[in-house]
Amino acid sequence: MTGNQNKVEAITSMEQDFTKWYTDICLKAELVDYTAVKGCVVLRPYGYAIWENITKILDGMFKATGHENVAMPLLIPESLLQKEKDHVKGFAPEVAWVTRGGLEPLEEPMCIRPTSETLFCEHFAHVLQSWRDLPMKYNQWCSVVRWEKTTRPFLRSREFWWQEGHTIHETPAEAVAETEQMLGIYADFAEKSLMIPVTKGKKTESEKFAGAEATYAVEAMMHDGKALQAGTSHYFGDGFSRAFGVTFTGRDNTLQYPCQTSWGVSTRLVGAIIMTHGDNNGLVLPPAVAPIQVVIVPIAQHKEGVLEKAAELKARIAKFARVKLDDSDNSAGWKFAQYEMKGVPLRLEIGPKDIEKDQCVLVRRDNGEKTFVALSELETVIPKMLEELANGLYEKAKVNLERRTLRCATMEEIMAHGDENLFVHASWCGDEACEDAMKEKAGLSSRCIPFEQNMPSDKCIVCGKPAKCEVIWGKAY
């Protein structure tokens, strides 16, 4: 793949320019390539492999909770998009329109799906008959298109890859339970596989999904203190069902509307990994989704027996971890830098002296710690070290989150922190005008109303009226 000694250049430091640092990693760790279409990137093999590992774990969690995969069409006729009025209002300004098919103009324009609620509703209306058919719990893996003005790889792009779950249920309670279950799966996945601490909460009215009764989200803090929404789960009530005529014969033989949910995570998660765990040497990957968990770098590989021993270790490690042996003719130093850039969790060095002593060196990507390990112990040490590294990533992210979190009762306390990016926990009266004022005065938007409530004050931090709930405020990606 490489063979070019110039490729591992230093990247911009995150302290100097976080945005540039981020883009440098996307390109130099070979995650993406730009294309002629603004906001549409190529996911290169290494970037795609991270996403593929994410999809495999999540797909297993979805199936284990009774969801089935389907594939919906890419195109939505204009009249179908328009059936639910809040939904079309939210999405129409940002979709791409197909107006010609082959050499002829289309009778009706069609948009490329920005999300597929309308398509699922059309299908549910065809196939749903009786309460016995419920619940229907579907998911699809696909890409969607939203015609964004400002774009950045993984974070905001005109095309992105995601999964969208769409379910219908007999009762509101079952649909709400589904929404919560999926949010829980997202939180578990973020914390246990991506090692990113998240907060579960509900979005305010102004931040919820176009057409939803309620939107729930898991919010994560990036290294620079900004918030990234790592997954959302929507409860629709029967709004879409009514708009699309989705009905079923209930247990009492009357015609009823099912209650609906949708939920999704996207390639944004790759952006979250970069900005949570990355450092000035490049990407740092949580082992669960790392395409390569252990890279073997032979030292003095031209010396007799080194490559043979390296290959032998590779075969052993391949039985329990994703391992790569780099026996290319690049220098060891180049290889060190290359796999640090790519965020490979563990590097295994093996040279003539190590072989003599029946040992090797294991180097952790997150903290650079070197450990001499007896070759006979690799089967126990490597999995243990990968787990410790994963936990270390989580702890480090947690420390960052806590360091940049404030509980405030007055606007003055917030303003005292100037431009610093923070998660501010503050009480809110529930009025949208106060959300607007917070944005204007402090540059902060409501991230979520956390499930675990603990109001810092009984008064709204903005207007002083009685508070209804605690809100986490922040700057968002």
Added chain:
Amino acid sequence: MTGNQNKVEAITSMEQDFTKWYTDICLKAELVDYTAVKGCVVLRPYGYAIWENITKILDGMFKATGHENVAMPLLIPESLLQKEKDHVKGFAPEVAWVTRGGLEPLEEPMCIRPTSETLFCEHFAHVLQSWRDLPMKYNQWCSVVRWEKTTRPFLRSREFWWQEGHTIHETPAEAVAETEQMLGIYADFAEKSLMIPVTKGKKTESEKFAGAEATYAVEAMMHDGKALQAGTSHYFGDGFSRAFGVTFTGRDNTLQYPCQTSWGVSTRLVGAIIMTHGDNNGLVLPPAVAPIQVVIVPIAQHKEGVLEKAAELKARIAKFARVKLDDSDNSAGWKFAQYEMKGVPLRLEIGPKDIEKDQCVLVRRDNGEKTFVALSELETVIPKMLEELANGLYEKAKVNLERRTLRCATMEEIMAHGDENLFVHASWCGDEACEDAMKEKAGLSSRCIPFEQNMPSDKCIVCGKPAKCEVIWGKAY
């Protein structure tokens, strides 16, 4: 999912109306649903699960031969599509054009990819530098759009799901070897997983892919004697490389153009499965891709101990096969018909009398054969029976292929068979005019020039001039 006793209706018999029979299976086996957009279908859970099993097996074969997955954008700017003249000529008349993004007209129209050669070339031009970077062997799983006029589920649709492999190589020989390797993988997969006999061959000039130097294909015969192209593999030489400026520094330090290939299979394979193995009771699935390999139908399930025993067997079988227990309150007869329609390879019946005798009944979907099996032997009998069934499907398809294959030296021999759909092996001079004449006179097009050549005559069957090769002629889907 079901619960509706009316769903298992008889389907049109294939002898009466093969086309209607096919569509009946697509709908009644719950593989697809139609949508408001002509030619764009929903892959329902059962249909998608078959495709998902196909993708898993093939993806493993691709990775084992050193291919890496990537994701390319959905949109191709008009100017990019136009860079290779044969390619644009072939595809421009059948693509869907995006002309508006959000509320504004686009500066340049973009088409939804009908295939992604142009996008891969743009990317290769960015990342390829030296001969050390070669080969690059990429694949992507996605959907593509071609604005077809006549459409049928799986066989010809405006959107379809597929994989497209794209590779670049240092030398023509390596690229040709890649093309052949992938054709071999397709043939193996068709014969060993889908149990469909195929012929490997080369397409004539008039049938090759727009922009290719050579197109290779695996051709299968459907139950009605028509041909279905089950996979293609293209050799491009350096035509695309030159058109897109893809270059590398060679071993001799000169700038060179890599040689390129692409290859793909699509959801057409599901159509091939239906039309090769299906019968008048519905779908018949080869075990390797069947979402359910064994369905357990409890008999007299209200009687004590029946459901418990059925659940116990399910747990045992789940260890080595994909198994479903249908304990719904539908009648056993309804269940029999339902899972026959869905093509589940084996049905296991278990009732009070069986339990007394420590046995169950296994029924093969392909031939209806019933076997009493001691419960202690399920672990050995079921895998064996699945394998026998798979081989049986292959043999049956092979018999159909042989029965409908002719070797002819004269047009009269062909014409004597009237409207019957056949694979006709006949010699050809290599002249396109004779291909046209064959289509006009006998309604047959050239399917391929088989790799294993055995000319029925040394003269062209159409014009009588010296023949260059044996061609398989047929009517194609």
